[in-house]
Amino acid sequence: MVNHSGSTKKIPAAGSNLLETFIPYRLSVVANRVSQSIAQIFDEKYRLPIPEWRILVVLDSHAPLSVHEIAELTSMDKTRVSRAHKRLVDLKLAQMEADPEDGRKVSLTLTRAGHAMVREIVPEAQAMEAWFLKVLTRAERKTLDGILDKLYERSEELHRTKPWPIRVEEER
Amino acid sequence: MVNHSGSTKKIPAAGSNLLETFIPYRLSVVANRVSQSIAQIFDEKYRLPIPEWRILVVLDSHAPLSVHEIAELTSMDKTRVSRAHKRLVDLKLAQMEADPEDGRKVSLTLTRAGHAMVREIVPEAQAMEAWFLKVLTRAERKTLDGILDKLYERSEELHRTKPWPIRVEEER
DNA sequence: GAAATATCGTTGCTTGTGCAACCTTGCCGC
DNA sequence: GCGGCAAGGTTGCACAAGCAACGATATTTC
Numbered sequence: 064m065v066n067h068s069g070s071t072k073k074i075p076a077a078g079s080n081l082l083e084t085f086i087p088y089r090l091s092v093v094a095n096r097v098s099q100s101i102a103q104i105f106d107e108k109y110r111l112p113i114p115e116w117r118i119l120v121v122l123d124s125h126a127p128l129s130v131h132e133i134a135e136l137t138s139m140d141k142t143r144v145s146r147a148h149k150r151l152v153d154l155k156l157a158q159m160e161a162d163p164e165d166g167r168k169v170s171l172t173l174t175r176a177g178h179a180m181v182r183e184i185v186p187e188a189q190a191m192e193a194w195f196l197k198v199l200t201r202a203e204r205k206t207l208d209g210i211l212d213k214l215y216e217r218s219e220e221l222h223r224t225k226p227w228p229i230r231v232e233e234e235r
Numbered sequence: 236m237v238n239h240s241g242s243t244k245k246i247p248a249a250g251s252n253l254l255e256t257f258i259p260y261r262l263s264v265v266a267n268r269v270s271q272s273i274a275q276i277f278d279e280k281y282r283l284p285i286p287e288w289r290i291l292v293v294l295d296s297h298a299p300l301s302v303h304e305i306a307e308l309t310s311m312d313k314t315r316v317s318r319a320h321k322r323l324v325d326l327k328l329a330q331m332e333a334d335p336e337d338g339r340k341v342s343l344t345l346t347r348a349g350h351a352m353v354r355e356i357v358p359e360a361q362a363m364e365a366w367f368l369k370v371l372t373r374a375e376r377k378t379l380d381g382i383l384d385k386l387y388e389r390s391e392e393l394h395r396t397k398p399w400p401i402r403v404e405e406e407r
Numbered sequence: 408g409a410a411a412t413a414t415c416g417t418t419g420c421t422t423g424t425g426c427a428a429c430c431t432t433g434c435c436g437c
Numbered sequence: 438g439c440g441g442c443a444a445g446g447t448t449g450c451a452c453a454a455g456c457a458a459c460g461a462t463a464t465t466t467c
Contacts, residue, residue, distance in 0.1 A: 094266035
């Protein structure tokens with residue numbers, strides 16, 4: 064029910080709007096809402112913004128990692144990783160040392176507190192995820208999984224070829 | 236060249252990473268990539284960032300609208316709408332006047348140039364959307380449609396009830 | 408082996424965005 | 438009609454985030 068009250072005549076019914084049939088838009092809105100909802104809890108409860116918690120998760124299972132590697136694994140910019148990680152170090156959740164084999168790299172790992180934090184938070188994150196997905200059928204979830212894989216791969220493809228292959232492909 | 240060579244041992248294979256099974260994360264990454272790809276074209280080619288183009292689209296079919304109404308229809312903050320619209324006015328793509336019935340409101344409409352811009356851009360947007368969706372089967376597309384509706388509705392539900400209904404539901 | 412080149416990470420800078428405060432206008436109670 | 442209260446919109450402020458430039462270290466080439 065988008066348009067609750069009958070008092071204001073405005074705000075047209077769903078469907079008449081081009082945006083509402085535009086998948087990239089809808090994808091973006093839904094993704095942001097879901098992310099925001101979860102992020103808000105983590106931020107209020109643990110003072111952990113998204114970048115920090117992504118780093119915690121990958122370090123928990125794959126440490127030690129360099130900044131670049133974390134950036135790859137979390138789909139984040141290296142600047143974002145760099146700054147977020149610094150904050151984790153300040154919080155004593157992570158630590159960093161120079162990579163002995165390569166003076167340019169840094170070697171990032173979690174502290175005991177960091178690992179503990181992950182163990183505490185992960186189940187909660189999964190519970191929130193489950194709450195959202197509860198409205199989907201088993202089949203839908205499985206399909207969503209495949210869809211995300213395919214669309215991700217498609218975006219990679221675009222990134223490789225760069226100049227859009229459109230105009231040619233469009234409506235072959 | 237991410238990990239091809241055997242030289243660098245790092246960057247573990249997909250699947251071992253919790254993030255890679257976490258739907259909210261994957262949803263966010265995919266949505267951002269798709270949006271970014273499209274937004275970039277519009278920005279380079281027409282100097283039109285996402286907020287502006289969303290406003291154009293809804294005004295094209297539903298003008299006149301107030302700032303608040305646009306915010307509703309485009310899932311954007313009213314601040315964002317206000318500023319983006321001001322830019323559209325500067326570009327002579329939109330115009331604004333006081334609402335004669337309510338002195339607080341403003342009445343936003345498109346200029347001829349604005350409508351023309353929409354007509355020019357919409358097909359291009361749809362072509363890009365189609366390019367992405369081409370990797371999905373008909374069934375997948377239909378399912379995705381339903382999924383987005385359901386997840387959107389779920390996020391609305393959360394917004395209404397606010398304090399998370401988790402901890403109770405979790406793993407009943 | 409020295410010079411050019413590439414990689415890694417951090418910092419400076421610019422920009423967009425959301426929140427909150429604010430101003431204005433309309434609305435309601437009395 | 439006047440005083441409080443709500444709603445619409447804009448502006449100030451703080452902050453996150455990406456890009457470009459940089460310093461430092463590795464690697465390659467000749």
